[in-house]
Amino acid sequence: GAGVSQTPSNKVTEKGKYVELRCDPISGHTALYWYRQSLGQGPEFLIYFQGTGAADDSGLPNDRFFAVRPEGSVSTLKIQRTERGDSAVYLCASSSPTGTSGGVSTDTQYFGPGTRLTVL
């Protein structure tokens, strides 16, 4: 079946502009995650949705970053007043609930190919 898809695959913008990055999760997956991966680093958690609500947004670096998932499926990551330091690959992942063990999710996350954002 179809995996997680992300659009656009590449986005080049100028400093100060607004960008939106889209994620289409695997059908039926209720959990959705956004990560940011800088060159030479592992993915860095940004935000997690369970359904329509953001259950954990502790990874968003500042208030220029915002994400929505209004119908519990597609999600959009929005970045205002972009800065050169925002340049990175933005990854989306989704998962289907498999339960918890000791309060920790046992879900396996399935990742999309990412959107490479370049801020000039």
Added chain:
Amino acid sequence: AQSVAQPEDQVNVAEGNPLTVKCTYSVSGNPYLFWYVQYPNRGLQFLLKYITGDNLVKGSYGFEAEFNKSQTSFHLKKPSALVSDSALYFCAVRDEETGGFKTIFGAGTRLFVKA
């Protein structure tokens, strides 16, 4: 704070030889550990995970990993490497202190398998 360390930036191994990619972790609660692989221009692919139970976990493509609580390690292994295993490998951890869903990734280890 929770963290994952992958002490080797790069691992080189000859095809047919066994490979090990190292991972150590630091969490305050019980760890839930994962390995992912990233091929060029592709998303991360899940290899295996440890939740509870048997310390030796078997995953995709012939990979396995051993959870060692006393050494706080979760090294990835494969008995016989293939050239096609060349990729970037990430270890990751989750625990209840991170909220149960937030996953912390290591910086990655690049594996080169030489023919």
